[in-house]
Amino acid sequence: MIPLNSKLSSLKRSPIRLFTNMARETPGCAMLTIGEPDLDTPEAIRDAAIAALQANHTHYAPNQGTPALRQAVAEFETKRGNPTKPEQVLVTIGACHAIFTALLGILNPGEEIIVPTPGFMLYDTIATIAGAKAVPLDISKTGFQIDEDALNAAITDKTKAIIINSPCNPTGTVLNQQSLEIVKRAVLGKPIFVICDAVYNQLVYGDCPDISLDAELKDQMLLCQSFSKPYAMTGWRVGYLTCPEYVMVRLLLLSAAEITAVPTFLQEAAVTALSTDPSPMVEIYRKRREYVCKRLDEMGLSYPAPEGAFYVFPNISKFGLSSEEFCIRMIKEGGVAAVPGSCFGSDAHIRLSYCYSESELKTALDRMATFIQGLQP
DSSP: OOOOOGGGGGGOOOOOHHHHHHHHHHTTOEEOOOOOOOOOEEEEEHHHHHHHTTTOOOSOTTTTOHHHHHHHHHHHHHHHOOOOGGGGGEEEEEHHHHHHHHHHOOOOOOOEEEEEOOTTTTTHHHHHHOOOEEEEEEEETTTOOOOOOHHHHHHHHEEEEEOSSSSSTTTTTOOOHHHHHHHHHHHHHSOOOOEEEEETHHHTTSOOOOOGOGGGGGGGGGEEEETTTTOOOOOOEEEEEEOOOHHHHHHHHHHHHSSOOHHHHHHHHHHHTTTTTHHHHHHHHHHHHHHHHHHHHTTOOOOOOOOOOOOOBBOOGGTTTHHHHHHHIIIIIIEOOOEGGGTTTTBBBBEEOSSSHHHHHHHHHHHHHHHHHOOOO
């Protein structure tokens, strides 16, 4: 057997996919695992893609993205308070590619990124591939907000970036202004980037302070965004990255080597998406959130208040089971699937997604309530 890249030996399959597959292999199992909108992509976006195909817009796009989409992104970002030029926009294959390109482009072997946890496991994976290290910053004991002393203690001379994902996957929580000011004080003027994973920032149910709008951090800010969540375009795989021009010069070369370019007709549809109002979808998720939280309250489960995205993160520690054992048993005994909190760095919790219809949520939560009742002493 010919040896492979040794860094790959420590990579693991996505636990979200593992538990989703386990559920699919269990007849009749209800799923609350996947963070994928169940709603249809808006018709105007679909029509734009069809029109582009019919016009034979199927040839290579520029590596950085079509001028039309980069201009649309620049205008969209500028309008929301983040002054951006088309030259600062890189069109990507979804936000995961944007995050991968950002981290791989800035990290050298041995450097570190700070990841508030609970958090998305992708950051750790990319750091490993880069030969770097993800340093967890536990915020579960501080109300899911950043503690200044803890952050300052985590920063070393090897720190290259801090990840900000707000609203957060898996908790649905939003970092308040105080947390963002703590981050700013810690990094401003230092050789530390802020990687803003903003894929849920259009799916919020109230105020959502946004660190990417801070003008004083503009030379340290890399923003990663996706069309998947707000426009129900998960299968389209289109996103973008914005950053200072001195960073873009290098990241563009990396991205071009990775993918060449995002398909042209998809980029034309993305232009239409940016002028599509996501608020009708937000209202649907808001109602689902209220229903799920009400049911969890009835079950006696505590959880951080979800203020954005479409996840809730109930605490299951009182049952004396690891989150993985809890989820495995809930599939086998209760017929409903969730994702263990250990996947996100918090074994006391499980993640539930409410990207499902009202009837599917009712079925799943009815079963979960029965399963939990059976665990009571």
